[in-house]
Amino acid sequence: MYNVPQAIGPYSPYRKAGSLLFTSGQLPINPETNELEDTFTEQCKRSLMNIQSILEKENLKMKDIIKTTVLLKDLSNFDEVNRLFAEFFEEPYPTRTAFEVSKLPKNAMIEIEAIAVLK
Secondary structure (H helix, E strand, C coil): CCCCCCCCCCCCCEEEECCEEEECCECCEECCCCEECCCHHHHHHHHHHHHHHHHHHCCCCHHHEEEEEEEECCHHHHHHHHHHHHHHCCCCCCEEEEEECCCCHHHCCEEEEEEEECC
8 A cells, every 4th residue: 555655845755767766765754644753763664664655556565675775863773773674674685875964854863765676
């Protein structure tokens, strides 16, 4: 079921180009409440679930993701990101870049974008 929060600006949740699907950065907004999740763990899971919903709309799975970018408000949460990525992904894992930023929209603690291969 395609259940992703509405974009908070003039951008698309995802776009396809050639054989690739690019998601926008997914904030941890619950699509049912339009609010951020509370804890870092819940926020990370929600961002990944939002990506998963986009993929499902295009009949893709998390294993089709080849690259992720993770923006963290606090890099000390990196170990928890690793733990949760291990729950959502299996080998071969996607490549990943992660870095700390000073602030994210809506004061989120994490934002994740992904690139997937279309079938």
